[in-house]
Amino acid sequence: MYGSELSNRKKQILKAIVESHIELGEPIGSKSLMQLPGISCSSATIRNEMAELEELGYLEQPHTSAGRVPSQLGYRFYVDQLIEHYAMTKNEIAQIDRILKSKTAELDQILLTASKLASAMTNYTGLAVKPGRSSAVITRFETAYIDEYNFVLIMINASGNVISKHIRMTSPKSQSVVAQLAAILNETVVNLPADALNMSVMLRLEEEMGADAELVAPIIKTIYTTLTENDGGELQLTGIGNLLQYRDYESPEQLGDLLGTLEQKDEILKLVSEKQNDDISVLIGSESSVKVMNNSAIVFKPIVRDGKTLGVIGVLGPLRMDYAKVLETIERLCGSVGEIMDEYSALAPPGKKNNVTKEIDIKDGNNDPS
Amino acid sequence: MYGSELSNRKKQILKAIVESHIELGEPIGSKSLMQLPGISCSSATIRNEMAELEELGYLEQPHTSAGRVPSQLGYRFYVDQLIEHYAMTKNEIAQIDRILKSKTAELDQILLTASKLASAMTNYTGLAVKPGRSSAVITRFETAYIDEYNFVLIMINASGNVISKHIRMTSPKSQSVVAQLAAILNETVVNLPADALNMSVMLRLEEEMGADAELVAPIIKTIYTTLTENDGGELQLTGIGNLLQYRDYESPEQLGDLLGTLEQKDEILKLVSEKQNDDISVLIGSESSVKVMNNSAIVFKPIVRDGKTLGVIGVLGPLRMDYAKVLETIERLCGSVGEIMDEYSALAPPGKKNNVTKEIDIKDGNNDPS
């Protein structure tokens, strides 16, 4: 294991450097280090140790005659082995719970609030991910007739997710036509992957629908869109402006690139989705494989209930991020969100613990009539 | 009318200053102005004119011995009376159309794409607003039974918008119970505003539902949420990073505040919703009444079809924004989006011009079973 070659004193010194640098944002010299509690040797000794730590790759020197700065590896080692638990006050925890619970029980809302809290409490950028559905195929279709020009197409995918879309028709149709449509879809289109929705399927459907063939094209397009769209989940960022206060991003370009990448969302989503375990993840600098994040770190943790990922909460900030605080904040937030979810499921009647009383994820749609 | 006191020459000089400053971002002096085409007098004359323009409030001087910079009023006058039409190339227009049309016909998608285009073409921050629905009351309820643990609640509000929510039940219910629920809701809750959803309504409903009273609480909560939530529409920002490249925002704080406000979204939404007419709007600096936008300008225009606002496209940038280009870009984008909408309605059979063949605004919901 890396780091095994480090003496206790080296570890202490490395830890002190990382923490000082996180706090001050400047290279740390041997003298200021000497005054810190927990270090009890002369500056010369520290210098020797620092030189060795640098050789081992844990520290870097911006230029001769400057103090040392932790390298990426230094941060990694710090997070893995040196970090101390950050103790949140009861008060803070209570406040988190209070704010989270003051919102509707809608998962979206809670995740967003948690992201805001993460950002506000750490002064970095908070992120919340709502996992995407994987609607590889639709296993069942339903229709709900509204009036002669409107109905709702309800689709259920292989994972049991319910997706509903409002469809407007260009000519009046009776309730039976719409019901028939569902039946035909359940015969023809069920279990077809997106790329199987070709012309032949359309023709066949149009034939079956007879006089109401005009419905087919828009419906198929809707289904196609549903199957292909938005698979990766949703990412919400809060407190982007917080990044500006860290002079770690020197060139505005660099920061601009980062913002651009964040806006794209897919890179971050990929990053977050790639992690398979339920633990808290810390990706430091180039570990994240997102090029533009070489000066940044990201900490995130999925919220898992009954084996299912309800969402991911995280924080993105500069390399020199207060990892102790961030880790604890994320843990705490995930814990609280999880508890809230549990409370909701506790409302379910006994013996049905796994059921969630109410869970609403379908966004509203609005459409103007005529 | 303000500006009537300005001689032609003053106008020309003001115009040249504004345009030079937009291009260069620096105070403009009399000498560099003299060399510009359209100006044919000596620098001394220009100096005299500039002094007067400053006295009238159209120009400002960062310090003695610096050139002049347009004041907010200067920009206003420029936009109102001096601006020249920016000619977009056929190529650019074709490209806009191509990119817009390559997307699904979903309004959300088109608006987002338009916002991205606005940002990419102008190098400022693009914005797209999807107007909110005003679901003051629900006028009709429908239910669609999925299985014994799931159904979809469909609500239609006074404006005819369709809103659907997926409801999970904690104990198995038959199709008839769910159908009955719709009937009862249509008797009891129809046309009730959010604040009328009180305990007495709940008790009454629970009585009517008899053995299935447990369904009532989550349903009422869902309806309440639907009635109250998210009324203000949705705002999407693209190219926020672009703001970093303009040194007009000197302090990172200022920019951070701006980003924070943008993130809040409600201020911008309010701003955009306040405008009643369908014209393109230009709000310069403090005109927008959003305090943090004193150094910024915002240009936006609603897309109106058949008397209904489908969305708003706009651009936000520094005060020293290329208004000519931005105005033209926004006009063009709105035009193209409108055309696309028209094309869709053109697919409707003759005599039904107002109908839109397909229009999907309902977001998908996902929910795990069991």
Added chain:
DNA sequence: AGTTAGCACTCAAGATAAAAGAGTGCTAAA
């Protein structure tokens, strides 16, 4: 052996001063 005091050396950052340069306002002549 490991630790520490001492010292020469390095190099960014800050201070000071001088020079440059862009731009102005004003006056007087065209």
Added chain:
DNA sequence: TTTAGCACTCTTTTATCTTGAGTGCTAACT
């Protein structure tokens, strides 16, 4: 009314010097 000319102002740039934090190394100390 316009313009050339000029003195004046004030920022920006450049150069030079100084400061000081921090280092590495050596030699003495424990």
